[in-house]
Amino acid sequence: MFTRMGATQRDSAFAAPFVAFALATIGYGIFGLIAWPPHSWTLVLTLIAAVSIAGSFQMHVGRTPGFPLVGMAITMLAIPPTEHSPLFGVCIWAIGLLVSQLVLRRDVLQAFYVTGLNSLAAFAFVAIESSLSVLGVWRPFSFVLASIGFYAIFLLGEFARQWVRNRPARGFGLATLSLPRAGVVVLIVSASSTLIHAFDTTVIPWLEHDAGARRTSFIVLLAALIFYVIGQRIRYAETERRLTGILDAAIELPHVTGESLAATLQDRARAIVQTNQVTLRSTGPGPGEIGSEVSLEPGTTQYLVVGRKVDGMPFSRDDARAINTLANMASEAARAQNEVISLERRANTDTLTGLPNYGAFQLALDDANENRPYHDGVGLLFIDLDNFKHLNDTFGHPAGDELLRVVAERLQSASGGGDFVARVGGDEFVVILTGKVSLEQAKEDADRIIEAISQPLTLEGSDMVPVVSAGLAYSSHRELSAQTLVEDADRTMLQVKRSRRKGEKGDSSVVGISSHRSSRTNDIVARAIRSNRLSLAFQPIVSIDDGQIWAFEALVRYIDPELGPISPPSLVARAKSLGLLNELTMQVVTKALTAADEFQKLEPSITCMTVNLELNQISDNELGPFIRETASARPHLSLCVELNERSMRSLTDGLRHDAEKLQQAGVIIALDDYGSDDSSVGALVRSPMDILKIDRSLIDDLGDPRQREFIKALQGFGTNLNHQMVVEGIEHPEMVDIMTELGVRNAQGYYYGRPLSFALTMDRLKRHGTQAVVT
Structure with missing residues (x-):
């Protein structure tokens, strides 16, 4: 059934039993206070106030930020607020917890769910501690075991909720729990409970010189205020963490582009707001979501939308401001990058053919030489149109320009988009062949490209066949200078042209291979193996x-x-x-x-x-x-x-x-x-x-x-x-x-x-x- 329901529906269905338990617990508490008036209303009201104050103090016990968070208000039950029953104190305690959760979460369903789950765990806490005390177990040890029972029940409930909410997503199993962190929380709660109980039953009577003296309300309220101060310090640290995340994003976003920019933006949003639900979409945020417009592509507007936080807490104004800041930074980074790309494109593009020019070719060749995978070779095909000057003189420069555009289109089509094609001179083109593992493979590609160029075409009403001379140089290793490839390919192309003038190559297009480089590498390999x-x-x-x-x-x-x-x-x-x-x-x-x-x-x-x-x-x-x-x-x-x-x-x-x-x-x-x-x-x-x-x-x-x-x-x-x-x-x-x-x-x-x-x-x-x- 869960697989057919949305995340919100699954969440509500899971929360329903705990909501009912919270209502029953609080209802019974109110009924009990009316039916059996307490000996001290001051203590009861103080406990409710103390739990409301301490309810904001939560500690993180997971391996990753945001989940799970556990509360510390259970220490307020170290002293029973009424003589009726220790378990009845949980019902009064639940009233204060509900008040704190309504203020913190601003979501009635979530507040009642958390109250119900905590109340269930609190009953276990009181039952374990009371039973061990009756058996004469040392009080600190009984509080340790009671705290373990409380957090075990609470965390199992939270893990189950996350599993239901995020099914079939991964990453919310028990493995996300940090046992050292959880152990520290148990020690803090058991130590605080022990101190509260000791002050009430031992320290105050000793200071007052009166065995019956009690200052229970003062002690409970003081403990709650201490927790509140610590909670505020943690909240300050959280704000500092959020600001640090935004500063890191401001440094990182301008240096990533394209899909990486979108992925980085979403990763930063997840980390800063501590959620696993971040999307870039065409529609704005819906109920329970926050978001902001973002433009990562020219003329395209999307929304960076953040769904529910992993700890179930509502989004704060700081969260909304952080998302808005991230979206603005990403939009500005994308705009600046697009402007730079546009300027570079104009500076590195041949205006006639739209191909990269000589400057862009030099950069691409250096990059192919320096950053190629270790097992890949690089080939350079240098192409020259034969009789281009004669064509211009016969048909005019517009015809020559049209031929250059046709050759450029054929080169781009034949290269398949995987190789770099550029115009480096009036009638000269180059193709950088990458990802080739042998000279033979580079030669096959070169022949295919030259054959595509040499197909017949109609120019100024006349049928003609472009004829080119080409030189191919291949390097199976990283060159100290990529310019040596250009020199080899150019030299080989010129040899082809000279042979054509002597009548040795005929009237068809020809690809010459730089034999000097190939034989030199063969000698090196043979010497390395034999030695x-x-x-x-x-x-x-x-x-x-x-x-x-x-x-x-x-x-x-x-x-x-x-x-x-x-x-x-x-x-x-x-x-x-x-x-x-x-x-x-x-x-x-x-x-x-x-x-x-x-x-x-x-x-x-x-x-x-x-x-x-x-x-x-x-x-x-x-x-x-x-x-x-x-x-x-x-x-x-x-x-x-x-x-x-x-x-x-x-x-x-x-x-x-x-x-x-x-x-x-x-x-x-x-x-x-x-x-x-x-x-x-x-x-x-x-x-x-x-x-x-x-x-x-x-x-x-x-x-x-x-x-x-x-x-x-x-x-x-x-x-x-x-x-x-x-x-x-x-x-x-x-x-x-x-x-x-x-x-x-x-x-x-x-x-x-x-x-x-x-x-x-x-x-x-x-x-x-x-x-x-x-x-």
Whole structure:
């Protein structure tokens, strides 16, 4: 039934029994005061006033701000207000609590709910304390146990309310309770109750030299005033926290853009107002909500709307002002950013074609060179239109301008939006090819782009075919200066033009490749492998269930003293083309297992090391015997070879037999990168494997229920066939929560650790052991 009801309806339904209990308790209290008039009306009225005053003093006992909050007014029951019954005192106490809650919350339903829940817990407090006192238990100890009983009942009720209200949201379980904070509150309440009781029964009679002397009303009121002063100090600290949050937002918001600006704005609102219900929407706030207009995109107005606070308290004027301030700051930050973007666009755009100009190209090339992923290469395609001057002279400059616009449109269309296209001269264009793992892949893209440019068109009533000369330079490593790519590509383009003038290239468009750079990198890679200069980086594989590292993946690395780091895909591709792939792989396996020995000396629970192999390398004609012998030489370790899922399309019966021989020798086989590109179900069924590694592309949109269901299905597949499943690409704790919910048990990704060198990995193990997350 709850799943069909809104949050407010569920909240009201849950609160109803407690409201009824509060009404019954207060009603019985009023009836009892009339039926059995108390010995001291002064004490009764003082207790009601004291509870009303102390009711504003609440302490935070959760791990995150805002929830749960617990009150301290229960200390006012350390002394029974009437002689009728200790439990009857709860009914009088509930009257004062209701008054305080009506003032604090300004919501009748919430006030009665809190009063009812607290009254239920207060009955337990009085019953436990009275029973223990009758048994002769030491008074401070009886107050401790009574306080524990009170807060246990109250917190269970609050957790149940939050679960009902936020179902099926996560994050409101008992794990949000901070036991040290709760313990401090119990000690404060039990100590205060003990002092109040001791002053009334022992200290005052001793000071008055009269065993029957009592100043109960004064003591209760004094204790309430002390709590009130402390509560005001806490409220001041809360105001200071809110102001600090606004100042932090003022510093942070101008430095984030786009979706990040919206996300940061909502995060700041949640933290400052302490709520889990913050949205950006087209409609303004409704009943029980606060909000403010915000403009994060030119010409678009939204509302930053905040729903109910997690502690159930009403929004204050300070909350509304804070939200209004945040919205104004975000709007101003977005306006300033849009103005800067507009100015930069005009300064960096070619007015004729709308493409970026030479200045923008230089910035983009430097960025692609400096900030590319470690395994990606960068290609630069330099394009020159042939006979452009002749075209202008024949048809006029408007025709030349039209041709430039057509070429620009074709370049943008052919690049698919993933590559950077710019006009850098009168008839010269460049394309920055990013995310390429080999020269061959860059060449394929270049050919496709040139073919698109060279399609026939009609210009000034005449049919023509654009002809271009192009030069391609490719770099698999970070260049000391990105300008060297421009020089290589430009030099190669000029060579193509000279060859065309000599009649060697014909009349069609041609792409030339910079051979100087490619052969130089080949020499560097060959020298590094033959000299055994390769190094390894190690990335942890962890168990989500117990939060511990159980394996490492070894990843090859090489940094040339002159050229800098060479990407692993390029390193492997060049080693393969040079006939050195097996030698590279043997070095990686040997170094990885040597490192695993050292890791195990520090942490014996780390027993597995994984390395990447090409499928055909497992055959007996290549590295099969070496892998089996190396694994057998270290029976205390498990060697895992990761075979790329894409390579499984060429799996033969012979290779399947070789894989089974590896398994018989104790080698673990992992199917790597499942889910990338054109993965097939057949690979899961036909491939011998012990571990299934899920590619990060399958968890790039975990908000999509289809993606979640697929991950859950794969985990079920692995469990049923006794395969381990490892999900790659885990980058933040929210992804861990979702994986846990889907039943995933093993993971790998930057959240648990980036690939680190041997020395840094050893340092991590010495400092943190096998702890999965290092903070």
